[in-house]
Amino acid sequence: MRTFTVIWFGQLVSTIGSYMTDFVLTLWAWDATGSATSLAMMGFYSQMPRIPITLFAGLIVDRFNRKHLMLAGDSVAALVAIAIGWLYFAKCLSMWHLYGAVMLSGSFGQIQSLAYETSLSGLVPPDKLTRANSMNSAVHYGAAIVAPALAGLLHPHIGLLGILGLDLVSFGVAVATLLVRFIPQPSTAAGRNRDPLMAKLAFGFREVWRQPTLRALLLISTLFCFFHDMGGAIYEPMILARSTGCALVLASTATAAGIGGVAGAILLSVWGGPSRKVNGMLAGFIGAGLSKTVFGMGVSPQVWVPAQFCSSLHFPLLGSSESAIWMTQIHPAQQGRVFAANALVLQVVSAGAALIAGPLAERVLDPALLPSSPLANLLGGMAGTGPGAGMALLFVLAALSMAGIGLGGYSLVSLKQLKS
16 A cells, blocks of 8 residues: 555546646636636547547556556656646637647546556555545545645746646656656456457456446446536536635635535445445435535525535545445456446536536526526526526536435346446
8 A cells, every 4th residue: 555655646646736726727718708608628638639649548547558648648747737737828729729628638648547547456455445535535635635635826926837846846746756656567468369359449448348337337427427527527616606606605615515525435444445335426416416406596605615515525435335345346457448438428418518518507507597587487496696607507416316316226126236
């Protein structure tokens, strides 16, 4: 666990830097456009290049040195940060630059994250995988606590360029922790054969599809991902629209998410997780969905902050449980290709959700929920009226669907047959 902990710390520092940059760029984009669709398209452009990359990412991760792949991902992310800083300094930065930046970083980031994920089974004993995955959840949520607060505090004094500089320093810490540690490589004998390229690319899909239990697991995860990412695409513009663009409110909800996620990860680390991992995953789906429903129905930080805390409290449980299931069901030498196949399915769904969410909320539901509209009288009690109401309604419907998917999972016979 020592090597894993060192690398984990580097990823935590790097993620804090990246989230600080994301926070200030979100504020910049909202000030520049005031459009929910523009912000939602950031998620779409981030996912789109991952789809073709993922076709080959599994082969790459199973064949090449995973440490080198992780170093390459950090290096590309640093170059992207430098490019954004230069464009901002030259007063040339625009939304299409940000779209290009997230496309480039997303492409290499997909390989990097897959290399990191598939390295866990070689760094961590099987009985500690749930604990390690909960620590990985703490990377995201810990950064969500620190990054918005730091960005909000420092941005008025050092500006976007200063935040980007801190981001570059954080990349340096991640690279340093990787350079000083050895990451074991799995035996590739099982993955080296003379099958045609297309057969190799399809291996991950075949491996999942031939097992009814894994098919069911991927199906329910995909449905949850679609509705989660549909709500996630309009999360930030919804808050900004309903708080008149208040950065402090956005930061407070992000911090609440971080605190909830870290609390969930700590509880899970102490507890060790349920013996039946599939039950932990489904319970997490339900808890997250119900909490997000309350969030979407709120119109002030007094509701958003505790609801966001409760929502994030469930994600370490559901994420760690699902990851532990996949890691125990798939041989380490095959994990790159199988995990890449899963990621490809989720990325297609996530990109579709982001593409739909912005226009649906902004062009259909927002006008339909103006105070004078007939629909506002019918549905106004669910999401309110006025600016951001359409986004809130879509968020609530997506959240209810998330909870419904968790409830429905308990009736799937194939999921009940999972031995993890």
